[in-house]
Amino acid sequence: MRQRLFRTSLLGVAITSVSVAAAPRLSAQTPAPTFEIPDWVYPVPGKGNGSSAPRPDPTALRHVPNSTAAFPLSRINDSFDPPDWHPTTHSKPPEIVARGRKPAVYACGFCHLPDGRGRPENAALAGLPAEYIVQQMLDIASGARKSASSKPSRPMELMKQMAESSTVEEMRLAAEYFSRQKLRHSPRVIESVLVPKTRPAGGLYVREPGNEVDSLGGRIIEFASDPERHELRDAATEYVAYVPVGSLARGRALATRATKTNQKPCVSCHGDQLRGARPVPPIAGRSPTYLMRQLLAFKAGTRSSKDAAPMREVVAAMTVDDLVAVAAYVASRKP
16 A cells, blocks of 8 residues: 655645555556545644643542542553443453553553443444454454554554454453443534634544634544543543534435445444444444544555455445544444
């Protein structure tokens, strides 16, 4: 796959995008069609773009709503013993999920949270078929599943490290656990022309203080209503996604209706309610920015496994605006 960097603009602000030759490969006489991988799907903080707030006391106990637990930041940021704020909402996780295996394998619950809810920068694993989870780990380890963007991605780098370091038995134990959990929370999807002013963070956006707004354009901007709860790894954190006006109706049409150019709408494989049909995973109610990254990876061919071939075929004729609409609609459905 060939890539070239160039400059484009979004809402009058210069951004960097990647032009990717789309599958299938054409003859040498016919130029390969291209599409632009939008930069906004992969938020990465720039230099001086982080928070200027003073560092909190790492020993002070933290609390979140609807939980009797209390943890210091040192525990919250412990990748081998992450906090479990709501232990009664899920079954007891196996050791690989709760604590990992030092020094090579972080606890799965550190990033994906103990109940598998995940966060916008990574996957919601709750309710996915166990065999699907294992195969994705194997694909990440082999390089058959990669990001469509060449931008650095700490979550993807960590997943590559975890997949390469985990045994198949560890993958299976974690996958079987997460497959039994229920995805209990979904993002709040809002159609709008404007979006609260945000700044890019590691894989998602953070809302800036105050009442300033930006023009949304054709983007999806997702952030935590309470950024502190996100940083505390609270699985009950509310996430809000602003999507373009008309996205939900357009996405519903693409996801539910077969046409000459879209003969396999989402419901044909993922079920009428988009809640999966083994081994095809459920997709309803999951992060729209996560869904968008996966749709782009299928379209760019960086999810290149044999099992991904049907999705590559589905998205081949879709535009980025189509993908935005589908991600917005699917995310708005009840998991």
